[in-house]
Amino acid sequence: MTSTSPISTSPLTEPAGGARRYDEFLPLEEDDVFLADAVSEAELPALLAALALVNADPGLLVDEVTPPIPPMDSTIAPQGGLSAEAQQHARRLAVGALARFRDRGSVPVGEPGPELLATIMRFLTKGAGEEYLPLLRHELGLPHDYGAPTWRKDAIAPTVPFTVAIIGAGISGMAAAYRLQQAGVEHIVFEKNAEVGGTWWENIYPGCRLDTPNFAYSYSFAQKPDWPQQFSRQQQIEDYLCDVATGFGLRPRIRFGTEVTEARYDDHDQMWTLTTRTGDGTSSRHRVNAVVTAVGQLNLPNIPDIPGRDSFGGRWFHSSRWDPTVDLTGLRVAVVGTGASAYQIAPSIADHVAHLSVFQRNAPWMLPTPGYHRDIPPGMQWLLRHVPYYGRWYRFWQFWLAAEGRLPFVEADPEWTRDDSTSANNAELRRQLLEHLRAQVGDRPDLLEKMTPRYPPGAKRMTRDNGVWAATLKMPHVDLVTDGIDAVTPEGIRTSDGTLHEVDLIVYATGFRASDYLEPIVVTGREGQDLHEFWNGDARAHLGVTVTGFPNLFMLMGPNTGVVVNGSSLFMAECAAEYTVECIGELLRSRKKVMEPSRQAMDEFCAEVDRGNERRAWGVATVSTWYRNRYGRASQVWPFSLQEYYRRTREPDLAALRLSGELEGAR
Structure with missing residues (x-):
């Protein structure tokens, strides 16, 4: 690739100045072999949607590659549930469409009509009804910003x-x-x-990142197409918000x-x-x-009122008030809590501390998310920079997959009698999550017992899991403490069994009020x-x-x-x-x-x-x-x-x- 000059997306309604650069893309000049390699790493349903738009070709959206979108349970079906055969067919269609777009000079065919946009949206949503179209248009934001007010003060009340x-x-x-x-x-x-930035400016603790898919966690009016990860780190989110504040005046x-x-x-x-x-x-x-x-x-910050809290002789702070000047090397550290922030902090600091004690009141339910820390594959990153509106359609795709999300799996059936679940769906979700947990700590019955939640899935916020939490708790210098905290002493934390856990630093990862x-x-x-x-x-x-x-x-x-x-x-x-x-x-x-x-x-x-x-x-x-x-x-x-x-x-x-x-x- 030699040319890096961005091409404007002028065929569509011109966006506001701040949004314009989010819809710039690089010209496509690579050969078919390169295109095939890139497509092999793509999220296919959203790519076909983008190519159908830029080529004005709804014929790409054939039944054979329409994503079935099975219900979300403990995981999201890859590629919308497309079979291996359907994925191969989709890749062939995508490579051919990319070549046609390239050979036409990397210029979209023209401004899409509402019929084409509706057809593409129905392809990605498994035929969503008319009642959903206003919402879907809002989230896609094409051909214009549907969330913008339809009035101006100087026109109605100057x-x-x-x-x-x-x-x-x-x-x-x-x-x-x-x-x-x-x-x-x-x-x-x-x-x-x-x-x-708000919370993204304040929370700078080690490991801080999103637990919501990143593309969907962006403004409908400022759709950034080149996020480096699916679940971006704190600094990436803060940089995006700073960029929006500047670019949008x-x-x-x-x-x-x-x-x-x-x-x-x-x-x-x-x-x-x-x-x-x-x-x-x-x-x-x-x-x-x-x-x-x-x-x-x-x-x-919710800082628990523990007897003796202020008598502690070492340092302590809440996770949202992290002191970046503290050198954790060689310290004995206590992390109080096992919610979302603790779940990110503990694996991020475990390799640096002398000893880590994690104090748990309720074990979290963990959602299997193998790619939680992964970068977006290079081929898909390339496509996001070169295919107009691929980022928008991918954001749209993530939004739709999460629109109902796991709501059916957290229903409470009034006839249900089990304490560990709230319905048949909820019990099935619990079974899948336990299977995921046993696969990681089945060799450690002591940890399996401590890490198994006693409450129904969904009753508390569930955490994203790619295996690092269990791996951290298995480390020889890490303890998972489930006895209740009685008091904080000058030396550390005393639990209900009478044990004094001597520490140098206490991190209260205890959430918010x-x-x-x-x-x-x-x-x-x-x-x-x-x-x-x-x-x-x-x-x-x-x-x-x-x-x-x-x-x-x-x-x-x-x-x-x-x-x-x-x-x-x-x-x-x-x-x-x-x-x-x-x-x-x-x-x-x-x-x-x-x-x-x-x-x-x-x-x-x-x-x-x-x-x-x-x-x-x-x-x-x-x-x-x-x-x-x-x-x-x-x-x-x-x-x-x-x-x-x-x-x-x-x-x-x-x-x-x-x-x-x-x-x-x-x-």
Whole structure:
């Protein structure tokens, strides 16, 4: 390959400036032998989709290579379940289509019509019905950005002043900022950290990476095609978010190093006042029409209140506050917890420490993911850089495979009587996961006993497993401790059996206070109502976004919007951001100053979600989990499909919302 000049994707509707470079590709000049080698490492269904688009050739999508997409259980069927014979047929079709594209000068045939796009989407989704097409078009983003607002303020309310404050510049805050920018609505973003990224800026512990397939964990409006891995590392995600902030022009409106300490609603003028504090202690106030909170669910460290915790003579910190200056070489280290962060930390540090003690309360269920740490194969990387929109179709493919995900396998059958599972499907998932576990530690009955969960799969977040966890726990200098922790002493950790585990460093990989939404910000709504007192530890919101008594307060990643066995949090954040912008558009069109849900609408929504959660493994199991708050209510998790949340967040439900006040400005 000698030419490296990118080719523009001009046949399709021109994307926004920041998105344009994500849809640039390199010209294809290699011979057929090279193409065949590259295709041998490709994800075939998405490649055929991309080639059908650039060649305008639906004839590639024949029945023989249509992916059957068997239900997801403990694993995802490779290549959508295509047989070996079907894969060979698909590769022959792909190589021929690549050669035709090459011989035409690496130029797509032309702008695709809706019929061709719908045909390709049905090929990848096994014939999804018409009701799914709006969602699918949104995720593909061709021929244009379907999540963009269909209005602009200068067209519907040019003389009406309206300003929005966004709290947080993580994945959800940046989504809101971009959608407001597209709508031409004045906004300001307050970010307490020195850079964008939120959790991906804060969590720098060893081994930190995604446990959601990477292509699906990217914005629909900024689809990066060249991720180096399927489950990217922290720095790669942070770099992507920084790139989006710069390329999409978001930085000028972000005030870094500025923490919001209080948000207060004024009943008289129906405005919000935000109090902020910078690193040097300077306090400021800001008057805005609406507030969008984008602080996430997993941002407040949960540090267990263990007797004697502060008496420890060595170093200790939470995993999300990792101190990179600490040299672990030769230290005796304790990792408290066996959730997602511990699962990544322990294998990453085991080779460097003198001794590692892992303290476990509940063993995690492990999903077999052999490629968890692998790079994307070179041939597929090449195709992603050279085939227009292959990255988009691959993202679309990953999204669809996870749209329902393992929801059928975490159902709770009310007639089911076993304690270790919640339904026949759940029992089958448990059987497969146990088989995977036994294959790794069957030679160590002591570890098998400790590592076998006593609760149904799906009741807690499951971890991605490529074998490194079991391999780490088998190391001679690593102990898996399952006795409860009684106290921390100056020398280490004392467990309930009386053993003192002497350590030099304690890492609390104990998760986050997920149910303590918006803390420690003081939020005061109508008639002086304190939001945290109103919730009293049981956060509730209509669609997870708006709360009765708190007009023009919009929450992204709010109560009951977390997804744990299907989709990604980024999808839910985009949906909530787009819903918020549509609500603001409704206010501007109607010249109303504020909106909030009726108490009846909020209560009915929460009751519906509660009924849904009660039909899931996390709703009926008794194991401790961050999915539920201190009352036992699953206040964090969305129990339904992604399609259902997408449908509900397309436009404001005016029957559920109360609009009041009059915006200033001529009509």
